[in-house]
Amino acid sequence: MKEKRREKNITVQDLADRAKVIKGLISQIENSRTIPSLIVLIDIIKPSKLT
Structure with missing residues (x-):
């Protein structure tokens, strides 16, 4: 998951916010x-x- 997140330039905080x-x-x-x-x-x- 970390690799995919980094590929998409999404920060941990951004992903956390989106997933609530x-x-x-x-x-x-x-x-x-x-x-x-x-x-x-x-x-x-x-x-x-x-994605």
């Missing part, structure tokens, strides 16, 4: 420290987010 979560959660997900809930995962991968 705190940026620490995005960081934890990217660093394999936690697994997102299905709802958060869907919000992160919506086409407007990383």
Whole structure:
């Protein structure tokens, strides 16, 4: 996820804002420290987010 986010020039904060979560959660997900809930995962991968 981190690579795709960087390819699209999206900051952690931007992605967190779009997914309506705190940026620490995005960081934890990217660093394999936690697994997102299905709802958060869907919000992160919506086409407007990383594609």
